[in-house]
Amino acid sequence: MYQHIAVDDEARVAPVLPQSKLPARPGMLARVGSVILSNRKALVGVIILAAIVVTAVFAPVLAPYDPNATVGPPGAPPSHAFWLGTTSQGQDILSQLIWGSRETLIIGIVAGLAATMLAVLIGVSAAYLGGVADNLLSSVTDIFLVIPALPLMIVIAAYARGGGMWVLIGVIAITGWSFGARQLRPQALSLRNREFLESARVRGENSAYVIVFEVLPNMVSLIVAIFLGAALYAILAAAGLQFIGLGNPSDLSWGTMLYWGENNEALMTGSPLWIVAPGTCIALLGASVAFINYAVDELANPSLRGARRKRAKK
Amino acid sequence: ASSSTSQVKMGGVVTIDNVSGSTWTCGFNPYTQAGSAGQAFSAGIMYEPLWYVNALNNNQRPWLATGYSWSRGNRRLTFTIRTGVKWSDGKPLTAADVAFTYNLLKKFKGLDLNALWTVLSSVSSSGNKVVINFKKPSVPFFYYIADQTFVLPQHIWSKIANPVTYNNPKPVGSGPFLLKSCSNQNIVYMRNPHYWDAPKPYISEVRYPAFLDNQPGNLYLAQGKANWGGQFIPNVKAYYLARDTKNRHIWYPPSTSNVQLYPNLTAWPTNILAVRKAISYALDRSQISKLGVYGYLPPANQTAIILPNYKGWYARGLANKFNYGYNPSKAISLLQAAGFKKGSDGIFRDNKGRKLSLSILNVGPFTDWVAEVQIIVKNLKAIGIDASAENVSGDTHTAREEQGHFQLTYDQPGGGPTPYYMYYQMLHSANTAPIGKSAPSNFERFRSGYVDGLLNSYSQTASSSRQHKIIRNIQRVMLLQVPVIPVLEGIYWFQYDTSQIVGWPTPSNPYATPPPYNYPDWAVVLTTVHRK
Amino acid sequence: MIDTSASLSDRSPDPATGEPLLEARGLTQHFRVGGLFSRKLLHAVDDVDLVIYPREIVALVGESGSGKSTVARLLAGIYKPTAGEIIYRGRSLTSMRHNLRSYRSRVQMVFQDPYSSLNPVFRASHGIFRSLKLHRQELGRRDRVREAEKIVQLVGLTPADEYLRKYPYELSGGQRQRYGFAQALACGPDLILADEPVSMLDVSIRTGVLNLMTDLCRREGVSFLYITHDIASARYVADRLLVMYAGRVVEEGPTEDVLQHPKHPYTQLLLSAVPDPHADTEEAPPVDLTEPPRVIDPGEGCRFRWRCPYRVEICDRVTPPLRTLRPHHRAACHVAQSEMPEDIQIRRQPPLASP
Amino acid sequence: MTIIVRRLWFFLITVWAALTLNFILPRMMPGSPTAALMARYKGRLNPAAINALQAAFGLRTHESLPQQYVDYLNNTIHGNFGLSVTFFPSKVSTVVLQALPWTLFLAGTTTIIAFVLGTFIGMVVAWRRGGVVDGVLTPGFVVLSTIPYFWLGLICIYVFSISHSWLPMGFGYDENSNISLSWSFIQQVAVHALLPALTIIITAIGGWILTMRNNMIGTLSEDYVRMARAKGLAPLRIMVLYAGRNAILPNLTGFAMALGFVVSGLLLTEMVFTYPGIGYLFLQAVDNEDYPLMQALFLFVTLTVLVAILLADVVNAVLDPRTRSRE
């Protein structure tokens, strides 16, 4: 249809030269990559995170000993055989640190993901559905936001004590989603009134399609930022809960290492690394996530991007 | 007791270091038990019992009573009450106060923490005598009646509407110390200048700061700010003793019961004797002690008799004959003899192919227990039992024990001045219940008419030789049937510093159980120690 | 410059004989405003009657906030009207609720803001492909690509294959605008509701779009509702002109007739305010600094009365209905008469008490 | 006006939600206070005593749930929280009121200091964006903010109290002195609060710097800031009154919530530093299934947060005229 009409102002102009010699605009991934490479903080974050991930994946290869076995004298100081010394049960601290990265990472990632998913589900639904549903979901979000998380977490974790990692993940996800939902809702709300969504509706799309395929892709960078924030929160919260013994102390993670180190007065009895090492690792992991988040923030919010350019000319 | 009192210097301060896990709430009702107030802070030191029984060795001493006698076939107990004792408000302490106290427990069940009125029928006083009548002979209850019941002033407590919930912030007692001040961080006691046993107490002040957690408590002790500790201190040599080798001491005497594994006798596979025996042989108790708790708790033996405390009760010959001890190969051969076969994964299976896997119920917040059970798990895995630990909260632990929902559970029963108390709690069928019903202390669900009979006859006799014979027979049952598997002997935690204060209990002079958290014993210690 | 006014004007069908394409009767849209428990109603559109015939371009002009976009959204089925009826080819839209999809394929909308009407994460052609997939299910994958190329070529985006691959951020405003058009065209509709399609554009892009509209109408018989602030461009493309003020249609008629003989005082004010660069007169028109009315819970009465120089007593009580004053030309004013002089300039009024 | 009414609604609904959550949670979980009680008096209590004690605790396990709920709400409204199981026979309100001031003091001062300092640094850092200050301070504090604060507390104690006895290692005041309003006591309180406060401030400040910096960068590119420059205002005035004041607004509610986080989150700090606040009470209550205490604490913390949020709203309304007169 409409074959015989062409209102093409550009076609009327015989191109004299190639009109634009624009380089192709980089895609999303390449943009993330370039932001990370151009941002020193993000680069540091990525390197640390990568190192920790590699450690966790190759723990069986990297760890010199079985982390639970008694392999040396109790409470030995750092030595050639035990680089970071041993625990009061004669376990190798380095091996524990290497294996412990696994649970810590898994908690960070899975709890972060779970909280993010809840946040997206509730935040976006609230914004998109509007009306009573919005009021209801927003109130729930606000209530979860206001009700102190740590006590709630402790209450739940205490009752489900001994469930180990998965209980922790559940607890953290339940208490950690509201912040993300609160951030997502206004953005989804601002998208809700964007005309491309109405355009999709006028086109005849159903609501599910609109939410999943038209709304969500527009919030990727915020969602990533929320995920990173939630992961950071999860790592710190899990460490805190494990530290007060609300994890399963038989699990091996940096948090439980702190718990055991603290309960055996590691700082005072000559094996300070038992406490210093896992704490430092948690801080490093947290810092790496925070730095990456920093960069993602800049990606999501262009006004944060780009420092002052040097005055080259003149 | 201590050396001749004439040389004793008066004055000095004892600072107690005992982590309760909470700040103080300044209540001094000797019949409430809270981590922050009540019994542990008033019993003995302000409210005194009639008679002192030392749980370490069953040595006895008069306290508010000057004498007692059993009569009518051990169904009547008569105390002679000390005269000249005054309450801290100046009123005299009389036999009527004593009888009032017992009858108060009858009236308010919530006060009767030791269930005295399950055996008592009446208590009355006349002159300086208090007569206690029993429903049935219950000689072991003497310990609870005389040592664990604290006399209250009638003229004050008779006016209190509900003594169960009475906080008693301004205690009026008869004991060696008076309350000087109390804040949520610290309780300070001062010497009672009108104490009936003058010149005791020698020291002028006792301080009892509150610690929320072990670490700060230990630190406080290690820094020498407290001179009497009742703490679990990891690596105590490096942490505590090394800082002042001359004045700092520890003594961890065994207490009155063991930390042990209760097998569920109603369920496979722990209902199989060979399995229970194999477990007992599989445990490397000295390693459990060494790696789990720095060797502080001595290894227990299968008779459950605490050594050396109850040396006199121990059936050494019998125990040697059975020769329980760390012997993994014996454990394996026992299982094989019982028809178990090792699978390719190194785990035993029975002839139906069921895997011999056991989960050990444990209390998550007790780090020492968790560490111990970790080693037990390793021990059991080594002989081909697929063991695992299940660390739950204290409440869940208790609830599941009582209901019988466990395979093995790690716990410590209560005890008393003789092995009877421990055996009674863990073996008497009165203390058990079917699975799903609440059992007070016989969690393994052991039922034996023979053992019940032995325990019942013990409670009716005051004769030492008969008692010894009964205990010996129970030990045989322990060895033969392995109803529970003792792992480590419970101990009392006791650290003390002699740079200021001396006269502490020692192995050579065990005049009282030494930790500050044991009452009324702490009052005995506090009236014995003095300035250096 | 060619004078095409003769060929452009008077295409409008005779309302008496033509079969309306889309008709709205008593269209009303109220919005709840204020807090959660507020009962205040904003009367965005009140009792609007409107007819669009096939092969017709109807222009809708009026002050900012007078409810033009809301009318378009109501017609597109984005909002459910508070009251009133929309009739498409003789069938009520409410009766079509369940198969709205067929209506969607016949009536399309071009949104006011070309920057927000393309989803930034997809290629700009996403909407065209989705539309083809939804409404032209007979087409296969390759047919769809061919069809899409045809459509973007139609709106002047060549080379088509290159434009199909572009993301919105690679497009200029005018190109986006044309993509908006292309999307609306994809399913071959009878009617396009074009909401201020040129307001944010520079003149050059503007002209291309206007020309495209007239071409489509003339050659393909597509009808348009053309919403604009720019009366000159409305004159350029539209057969009929509707003037809205504060949620109501105040004047309606053939474009040239309304422009030459404005009957409603608001229309007169509007036209007098349009600056004319070609006019030589430097006479300063009077200053009018009155704020537009707020249409929250309005009562009866003419909504223009506070700014109206001809206000009489009845204006305060009775909402004036549309009355035919010239052939096909109606206005909603109590005072206006067919012979009223049209060149009266509106003078500044002493401020009257406003609600 | 309506905004205040709406706030109050939200306040009430949240309190109700917290109360209900509080009621449901412990009852949904396995175990019971009776079990906890039995655990405490292991094997020595006879059923009669248990019943008597339960009655004393005010545990009405025999009542129907809705009945319990109604009673519970009624009691709570009348400030009648009952007796604590853990601190039996103390009243819950006594226990909480004894601990609450300490927590509020520590949480209040640290949150305010962290907020004020963080906001100020964030403001300066954004103003001098890309400069040396920004390059060093910002990432530095971000790293600090990811340190687990209890861990930092442990290390601090080790360094400042054990290796060098510079600061007390715990308690709210010298454990042997009594609470009074004397100057020396106040000094003690300050000295004792120093270390715990420091760890919280150090770990909390990074977040404020970052959010303030981001907000500030946003407002700095606003036209009214450029306009202020165009008007020739002094740079300090622009930074504080134009950019800073607008950038702070979105943070105010966050500040109030942070207060809540800190109040409840002090738990670990209080544990590490033996500080006499409510944090540890909470764990105690949970461990002992001390419904009454738990409920009261939960409520108190929630109320604290809500009151803080209300206050933040008031401050917000003072600072931001737009919230005042929104219809």
Place this chain on the structure above:
Amino acid sequence: MSAADIAVTDRPGFPPVLLDIRDLSVEYAGESAAVTAVDRVSLQVGRGEFLGIVGESGCGKSTLLFAIARLLQPPAEIVGGDVVFKGQNLIHMREKQLRHLRWRDYSVVMQSAMNALNPVMTIGGQLKDAMKAHGRVSRRDARLRGASVLQLVGIDPVHLDSFPHQLSGGMRQRAMIAMALVFTPDLIIMDEPTSALDVVAQRSLMVQIKQLQSEFGFTVIFVTHDMALVGRYSDRLAIMYAGQIVELDTTRAIFKDPKHPYTQGLLAAYPSVHGPKQELKGIPGRPPDLRFPPSGCRFHPRCPHVMNVCPQEEPDLYAPRGTDLVRCFLYDRRVMNDRHLSQPLRSEP
């Protein structure tokens, strides 16, 4: 030869020069390439003049204004040229010195009045702020002066105590203009000050500005998209295209006889409500990407008269009518006399 040399410094019959812009260039630092948003612009504005600037969206109008006022923020940067205002070169001034000139001597009305007012300060407060920055004023004086400038633009002085959000868009734009009049400076720079207004209000405001100008004699630089508006109210007109000024003359002259093909396109694309209906011819093509401007004449890809020379050389400013300036080779004798250079590149459609 540079544009500055061509700029006529002494124009008989014109008011004395207040602002002299020479070769001003501004760049935005981009991720990959810099955007030259203002490219060697030279311009003179006389006292009391009303200069309109029009051009397509994104051609650098706002950037030029900000550069003149020295209000650019990173990533924008002035990379060359001078702005001589009342004999002082603003480009070499430090912020401290500029502060004293600002507002007193020149003021700015920004494109987005919505956002240019501090939302947390009253209108009066913001007026007072500006006054206090340039000398001591008593509270009373500040209020009096504030009230009088508000009245000038038709706002009731009660709004001195109003916050920006309490005013409508149009009132805010007027308040901005009032603020710019506080000191009655010599130069007022206005960037699309009427975009938020409908035609009726727009007209009223323009009339008001013209009246004030004739009263106080200040100079106005006025940017807009609206040809009609600028045609009606400005004395002189600058047409911008892709960062450059392509035509500059009195408004009347340009409307009567536009010289540059772009200007011609602009005017042809503007329909009118009055007079006969005309077919509109848009300007084909789209504005160039300023990161990669076309070679030679920037307009050549869209120009209907494109010649051989256009893609190859950059046109200078020519003066076909004597006083005006046009950047197009059509008015270059050298080119037009050269057969090869002036060979059309495409035939008229």
